[in-house]
Amino acid sequence: MKPREKTPDITIDLVNDTKWNLGEQDPKQFIMIVFYRGKHCPVCKSYLEELQEKLSKFTDRGVNVIAISANSEKLSKETYKEWNIPDIPVGFEFPIEDARTWGLFVSKGIKDEEPETFFEPALFLIKPNQELYCASIQTMPFARPSFDDIVKAIDFVVDKDYPARGEA
Template identity: 60%
Template sequence: MLKPRTKVPELNLKLVNGTSWTLSEQTPDNFTMVIFYRGLHCPICKTYLEELQTKLKDFTAKGVNVIAISSDSEERAKEQYDKWKIADIPLGYNFSIQNAREWGLYVSKGIKDKEPDMFIEPGLFLIKPDGTLYSASIQTMPFARPEFDDLLNAIGYITKNDYPARGEA
């Protein structure tokens, strides 16, 4: 289990735009927000990321870098990028099940034709510029994810009041 105030595992990913992304190379003013999502087969993920697209400038204004990551293949990730309204969100793919387990994510076996054999369940992590975990929200299914407006308000409070990460004990 990852604990707040400790280093998170490194992330090195290819993005659908042909570039690479590395967590340790991020230089946000406040946080890097890493969103793990189920993939192309998930209509709730589509809605969630499309909402994120509308709030992306708000997160940037609060000093937050954002990335969304799935275990989908490059082909499936590019299909999402083309079909979903998420043009400005860095989209990583081929996140391994082994790496997902290192992050404490839940993993599901596909039960429908449109689902991959195995895929990750959602998680949202706020990571400080020094690579330590500030907060995590991890789900076992696609429902009940953190609301972006709530996160934006929380980040405002956290940065204004220098509120420490909690849950480290």
């Protein structure tokens, strides 16, 4: 998947017993999808709790946000209750095959608390017309983009009408 190309659609169940569909989103600027490893990941917990603290910075800029994992409904609902992320839409049971389509790296569990397979973290900014603007895809739980940096980038991009890059 390259910038300026249309992303695959996503329809996913949320922990609040509703559905979320990428194609039905109508943000002013972007859709931000944060793919996370799952409940077993303490780095994911910190990352999503930081997102919760900064969520208004995104929504004030016209960015719709969602966090998605491959975890089961049960694990995802436990995650939502235990982590401080009350305002983040949380999607669950994203298929590993679909994760591969999005270019995510897939890992096999190496500890008892890890699922058999799960995907590594990634962050995508998608334009309202469902074109990929930018992506940050990790092979490990570390080295994730800073939410403050993403907010600054969105401000720059909107102010300068900066095009997506990396399409060549």
